[in-house]
Amino acid sequence: MFHHPGAMGDSDLRSRVVLESIRPAVDGGRYPIKRTLHEPVEVSVQMFADGHDRVAGDLCFAGTEHDDPLRVPLRKVTGDLHCAVFVPDALGIQRYWIEAWIDRWATWCDGSAKKAAAGVDIAVELQEGMAMLRDASVRAAPQHRAALDRAAAALKEPGAAHRLELVLGPHIAELMHAASERRHATRSEAHEVWVEPERARFCAWYELFPRSASPDPARPGTLQDVTRRLEYVAELGFDTVYLPPVHPIGRTKRKGPNNALVAAPEDPGSPWAIGSAEGGHLALHPELGTWEDFRALVERAESLNLHVALDVAFQCSPDHPWVHEHPEWFRHRPDGSIHTAENPPKRYEDIYPLDFESPDAGELWNALLNVFTFWIERGVRSFRVDNPHTKSFRFWAWVIRRIKEMHPDVIFLSEAFARPNVARHLAKSGFTQSYGYFPWKNGRGEIEEYFREITRPEVLDYMRTSSWTNTPDILTEYLQWGGRPAAVIRAILAATLSASWGVYGPAFELVDVRPRQAGSEEYLDSEKYQVRHWNLNASHSLAPLLKRLNEIRRTYPAFHSDRTLEFLPASDPAVVAHRKSGGGRTLVTVVSVDPHGVRETELELPFVDGTRPYQVHDLLSDERYLWTGQRQRLRLDPASMPARVFVIREEHRSESDFEYWT
């Protein structure tokens, strides 16, 4: 009738320490947290035991739960809250957990000191203390033994009760912690941290269509043209060049310019209608070039410190080889035809979605994994994933984990312009970065609300948002109506608010803002359906601004992370002001979101010591000021420059810095 206590399935029923509310943790530890290499992980835990005994513990981290972990002793913050920090020093999937135990030494120190102070006889306590010190000495590292033995000896001497302080200090406490037996330790569940390369957090994306990269308006662009254009992208300071799909394009139901339902024979089609007789996701479009060209492109990019990002769109044109080789990977209708993509009543007849419920799902998943590894083997380390929210979430969790296990330096950008639950779930499932709703946040209120939400630590722990000024699908009305000043404003906001930002160029820097029709967010003559040619040397190009923004971002660590973002009060409701800090510098960015009128605003800087002058350097105009006080008036003119990016320098020299002082 009675079950043995061991039946509760716990290795050590004598464990007395309780661990609760371990942070960071995504959904109670169901999903990994994310960090980049050397980005500290501050872990906190509510830790307590029954009775009056003191508790101690370590934050442990290791590659797997079974490895011998690195240990950082937990420090008490307040009440039951304890904290410790570790700094991941290798890429990949790692684990952290807490181990905690009754701290017999601290309990003894506490009790003995109080009893001695109250004049209680502590002869037996002294014996206990000695025994603990001697036991610890046996377990201790060789260099610690002498100190522990000396402490034990001190407790043996007559009058030791009055010289307890010899053993009560933090030095002995530290040695005792290190040599702790950790008897009946409670061990928390292990939590995963995915340690990713720095560009997972700090990244500047530049999207371009290879077929529009030709300097010769008489012919479409090729991979060789892209290779030549890399220098331009690098000069602008971007670190990742992202190419829409480079695969053969289907002919069946091919779309014409401006999404026309019927294409002329010479129309190139949409690169997202992947697959033709020439091949599918593992092939290069013959008109773009050869494998040798692709290799040369990747090598040139590397020499310029650029990453090449490919688009991964798991869908097939009706001409994709898989349609014939693997009919079971597609859903069929009662008349034998294949289900096309649809958003009723619309049907997208040039696209067949893959059926993630296929009876052959295992083979399908492996084939898709193979698409990634195929391109990884060809030097690609960054992927922009098209519409991941229309493919199985479970598949993404599986495939990204598999790739991370093999290639922890690979990153994935999720293009899920879907509702927050969906976008967030994809981030939890492993996507490195996620396109955000930035394009549609144009007023101060909505900008502040949105960025406050996505930069909460609990969100940043799993979702890193990338803010894009535009994409081939998103030419916002703000850009359409606001002209060049609007583009300037959006570039400065994206580059300063988000450690990861991106532009789709050259449309962006050349301020191509004509929509296909009023009310549409599609570009007129979109590169999605036709070849375009761009004059990169146009005098109105925003290239110098983009270059300056990327320079500023690289120079100032404040812009390498979103954790410190804080909005500042500005009297004009059309002015967004924010502060970021890092590397010992505070950066204050002030942007008018009114592309039409001059704005004058009072800016509040509540964090400066308003009683002393401080130096302010506007990195956009290169002007320098000496300010006093926490309030400053600014004038922002969209015709010249609607923004400031200030470095605040509060270091004050005083008479004591002068060389003859002392």
Add this chain to the structure above:
Amino acid sequence: MFHHPGAMGDSDLRSRVVLESIRPAVDGGRYPIKRTLHEPVEVSVQMFADGHDRVAGDLCFAGTEHDDPLRVPLRKVTGDLHCAVFVPDALGIQRYWIEAWIDRWATWCDGSAKKAAAGVDIAVELQEGMAMLRDASVRAAPQHRAALDRAAAALKEPGAAHRLELVLGPHIAELMHAASERRHATRSEAHEVWVEPERARFCAWYELFPRSASPDPARPGTLQDVTRRLEYVAELGFDTVYLPPVHPIGRTKRKGPNNALVAAPEDPGSPWAIGSAEGGHLALHPELGTWEDFRALVERAESLNLHVALDVAFQCSPDHPWVHEHPEWFRHRPDGSIHTAENPPKRYEDIYPLDFESPDAGELWNALLNVFTFWIERGVRSFRVDNPHTKSFRFWAWVIRRIKEMHPDVIFLSEAFARPNVARHLAKSGFTQSYGYFPWKNGRGEIEEYFREITRPEVLDYMRTSSWTNTPDILTEYLQWGGRPAAVIRAILAATLSASWGVYGPAFELVDVRPRQAGSEEYLDSEKYQVRHWNLNASHSLAPLLKRLNEIRRTYPAFHSDRTLEFLPASDPAVVAHRKSGGGRTLVTVVSVDPHGVRETELELPFVDGTRPYQVHDLLSDERYLWTGQRQRLRLDPASMPARVFVIREEHRSESDFEYWT
């Protein structure tokens, strides 16, 4: 190199529905939620899938995860949020979980309707719909088949595209849900719900010392005296009579009256110093009576609808048989002596704590479990556990679960006047009720803040707080200084704010408020150390008030739960006003917390329709009023009655209720 997707350890890699944020859940499902029999459990979940497909799901509940569950279809609330309710109909540990799948039928209905409306040819869609209806008919319950077959036939008829509405309605949708194949369903983790008897939630405790129950001042009380006193307790309307430990009391280091360090030979000692040569936790104190007396007590209680609650204090006097029989259950010091309980520099030498880290912990745990089952077999179904926070939390989780598995009607009251983390962890570990900090919440602000915190649904899901006016350890300064009005105020607050309340009597109703010394919360001449005699017929007794309060509590379901508690604005800061509702009635309680002066206050009733008169009945004075408007003035006089308990009746008769109307 490639792992088969199956290696992710999931039974169905084709599952496409994501389940997040299942509520209620304590610490993400680590601990059980608590309900009483027939108390509804409203479960919500964020449920969604990739793409445009519709999702459907069931809330499932069953005794174990492997049982065939009862199913309640989830209803969409808003966005991805879905809800369903189940009503537990059996005591014990049960499980609930979510199963969800792609709702092919709803997806088809949506798409086909939109396409038909847009004039798209849906011939193939009609074939798909027919096939789905026919498949479902095969799986459906016999009584549903005809309707499904008729719907399928309707889709075959010419012109069906224009009569789609025949199959789109909620009736077919319901049949299709019931007959759903639940293909590739996603199943959430199972969450536990502990279903307990109603008194786990709604309970009135009365504590009394058996040895002070004698009607004859010349001799101490016995179990027979307690049996005779049960009628008094039942008359006052309490449902549980709780007895401090009834075991033999140790002689070694026995405490004298008022906690004197040395006891005289005739001093009875503290009942919590358990164990002597006569026995330990499984024995009756010989002076209290025999097993026959105990049986008679339990039977008499049952006949009066009273539960007998025993005190469980897992500690031993130095004379407890376990000290000699199981020395390994205690911690020893280097000099061979046993560690006494201590709170340095104090040592409690009449008490040995048990060592939950004993090498023999398994045997110890079973022995303690046996203490519970021993008394359960003797008719005890309620336990008040002394200082559970000084014993291993893991032990409590284990022992309470074991008992709940065998005797789901047993309840446990946790006496953990410890910091919130500790008290809450004990509740999560399985304790049915917990003493709260109510005794120390005497001002309006602290009362409101405290009760708002403990009645948040996330807290109520695992912790039910019992509010006590006093205990043998807690005679608050508020009671000491406030005299009889203070006692009246505290009784009314406890009885109305908390579905579970308790008093330690007869000290409470006889307004014994003399402390052992100024600044102490201990009673002078406390029953903990000596026998007392009480004149239950004293004219100043609060017995009539307690009786009325318990009557009101029984009559009005509003007082049977804390879920509806809401505070109301009152202009006087010394007036607490709250509202509870249930069983179709709204109860408004107004209490002045000033035991000395008359208070006049304006009360706000924002929930009434202020434009029409409504009936108000004060259950304490039995006065009735007709009020109009949302603001009322009240006068509360501590000399007569510092409180009102109003039933609000808003039912309005109108001319249409008159019998000749129509």
